[in-house]
Amino acid sequence: MKFGGSSVSSAARMKEVATLVQSFPGERPVLVLSAMGKTTNNLLAAGEKALHCGVPMTCYIEEFSVIKDLHVRTAKELGIDQAVFSDLFEELGMLLTGIALMKELTPRTQDNLVSFGERLSTRVFAAYLNKIGVKARQYDAFEAGFITTDEFRNAEILEATYPAVAKRLHEDWRRDQAVPVFTGFLGKGEKTGAITTLGRGGSDLTATVIGKALGLREVQVWKDVDGVLTCDPNVHSLAVPVPCLTFDEATELAYFGAQVLHPQSMRPAREANIPVRVKNSYNPHVPGTLITKKRDMSETLLTSIVLKRNITMLDIVSTRMLGQVGFLAKVFSTFEELGISVDVVATSEVSISLTLDPIKIWSRDLIQTELDNMVTKLRKIAKVKLLQKRSIISLIGNVERSSLVLKKVFSVFEELGVKVQMISQGASKVNISLIVNDSEAERCVRELHSAFFEQEIAISKDLPAGIL
Template identity: 50%
Template sequence: MIVMKFGGSSVADAERIRHVASIIKAYKDKRPIVVLSAMGDTTDHLLAAADEAVAGRVDISCVETLHRQTAAALGLGEKALKDTESLLCELHALLTGISMIRELTKRTRDYLVSFGERLSVRIAAAFLEQEGVPARFYDAWDAGFISDSAFMNAELCDEVWNTIPEALAAYKNGTQKEIPFVTGFIAKDKKGNITTLGRGGSDLTATMLGAALGAEEIQTWKDVDGILTADPRIVAQAKTVPLVTYEEAAELAYFGAQILHPRSMAPCRKAGIPVRVKNSYNIDFKGSLVVEKHEGELSPVRAITAVKNSTLIDIVSTRMLGASGFLAHIFNLFLKRDISIDVIATSEVSVSLTVNTGADLSGLVEDLRGIAETQVKTNRSIVTLICDAAHSSSILASAFAALAKENINPEMISQGASKVNVSLVCANNLADKTVRTLHAAFFE
């Protein structure tokens, strides 16, 4: 048994659903369980419709048009069309209610966005059935997904380790022949309210299914040949990384690579289930495998990522020399403003750190300047080497030798506590050049 997860772009229209169906058919002997996101931009359209409803207008034309046209283009039968229309009517009724009370609560928002995934699994499962492969759609709660009531960012309850195998027992033991199509991203709390699992929710659905059912592996399907040594839009010579650890994959995801969301790796790591990143346009290629630990000899650097448009904050205070509360005081100011820190480097009297450019820093900077000299530099990029930091001396020597030849001088250096990453901060306009220079030094 395997789990196959496809994102929204993979099921964006009728053509893409046909392609996904062909992949699933190629793997049907592996007894797959399929996890789908909402089609294309459906979630964005649903949220836009919610804004309209709060303003008193009910309009789901974008959602209706996409799903009706897709169902028609796939030639779906009467039952599938009825299932789709039933959900669209329910959605219209919900938005009508929102338009009458002019209010959108977090609970209602989760109910609203759930329609995207619920529509996609019904259409895709019906098409595969029509193609001669037995299939059945499941809303996540029918597959055993129970969460807490933290709407918009719910966490799965511990009992899902039991409820998922119970709900899918017939498929696991082989008596059920229909391939399950399960909605990603959503669940229900113990009161029966629909919840969403927050960032990486569909990834979490896939890994939880694989872990709870003891799958052979969990596959996440992309449009590239697995995890690459760099963004191919920046480095044309980027290569596939055949093997990374869960820890390395989490760091890659934190620093910009589109793999599995870090929070979704906990279930598969707990159960020891490997994750494979595959290319939906090159299905015979093995892709990249994410496992607990490496075996054999490996390159000291696995991959290079870049996150652009960060803000660098330098904080210096000689008055706080030797003061035990210096860092605590600084971090409390960030906590007060609910601003998270990405990377950090410290010394006795200074701290350099980066934050997301989208954060409102006006009040924070004023507070910081009350205790220290503070300099804010926008338009910065974090370039990260995912590597074996046990060899950090040789890695940094090679990196800085290459950067010196190109006259690139990083403004900050930080080594992660996980010992699998070293990050450099540079100006945005140097980011691509920095990535290409480092890639040439380590991979070409």
């Protein structure tokens, strides 16, 4: 069972989570926790301030006090001893001082800094479970077998993790049966031995990795929404839960920007064929979304609409100096050389339109000079237009019925008077991506949602009971 930041944001929420854990008395749950509420963002902000504020001022950084107050208050309200985390606050204070002293915040230091969020929340929650008589043991994932690449801020789980985690837990269980409370999001770099993080939202991945390592029957990820919804509820309030998804659909949805799941999190579940259930810790009786290998798609047209904003798009037209094969090869080798990842692609014989992967852009701090460098290189073989402030609208669903999907999509766009700048159907056959201007994107999502989901709801609501 994984509980996200919103599920453990206060003492009251932790008490509810403890009740939820106890509501599966016949099971032996393994728990994964994220940092409390906004703690990860507050740690990142504290690190940025430490860079500039000077050593004597680090103890006055506002976010540092907010994090301390939250954990001290929570410990008091839960009636647990603050000794479970006092050492960590001392260490965190020293780390902020170190950043101020060196005026340096590398990705490696940043990962160490944000690790305090999960290290704190798990200590508090495990202490509370023990206090109420549920025997629990806290685990720092980086000390308990999570071995990753050394790509700080976006580390990948290595295969050695699975046997290491299983061995550690089984050995401990043999000694005494306690509920494990694992830090989500964290690992240990293979070569450096330093703390790494799995990318934002990485606790979902921690949960499925443990699921695969132990061969569990089900992985549950508890959030603040009634499951995976038909679109981002912040974009459109009429979004409704999707009852079932396949691993492929969930992966596409996450990869194309739905914050609800970490993009890599489905991989261990798919490999071990373990169902993943997305549930709402604020509304536990709602069934949520069940993600499995296969499902009946015959009645499905569309599952969910995902919006990814602030995308950079490139239009590349060959100057015909190179043949067709040489042209495509040269374009992609330029990206490889520069270490830039491509997201959506549409090609013709002499032109390519593509979008650049914003996750890679973020993690490598791809800045304007790098984009300019890339354009300069490509201009040697092609005419290049760099188009910024674009959005990708991804339609996840049954691409067996893509003609019908596209017919509906284009009638919506026609009515809105919006021009689609690029269109691409994913190789995984569950995704159609459309590129539009940022300024038009939210309106498009709302209208598409209305066309694909709300009309059916409206019709079904009008029908007399018994017909459905």
